[in-house]
Amino acid sequence: MKPASCLLLMLIPLFQLMIPGDAQCSLDAAVDKKIKAALNKLEYKPPALTQKLLCVSVTASGKLASCPAYIAATGCACGYACSSWDVQRENMCHC
Helix, strand or coil, X not given: CXXXXXXXXXXXXXXXXXXXXXXXXXXXXXXXXXXXXXXXXXXXXXXXXXXXXXXXXXCCCCCEEECCCCCCCCCCCCCCXXXXXXXXXXXXXXX
16 A cells, blocks of 8 residues: 555544534534424414304395304305305305
8 A cells, every 4th residue: 555545544533533523413403403493483383362163053034144243154054945055255145
């Protein structure tokens, strides 16, 4: 082997001693911290006050049935010889 090659092979372990052993660990920890922070921003966090679901039946006749102003219609039942109902303006059922 050439003397330069031998010298290089002997210096490699010395270069490794000059680099702190925890440098890679601290880099991994910093990257993990950044990833966790980014994921925490993406998670859904419900509001402090949650709304409750209240089911109320409203009976009305005619092709247009409306719920009270504070109630939102989520579905309409078929009746009045109507083939289908659709929700309009959040609180009305239309045949």
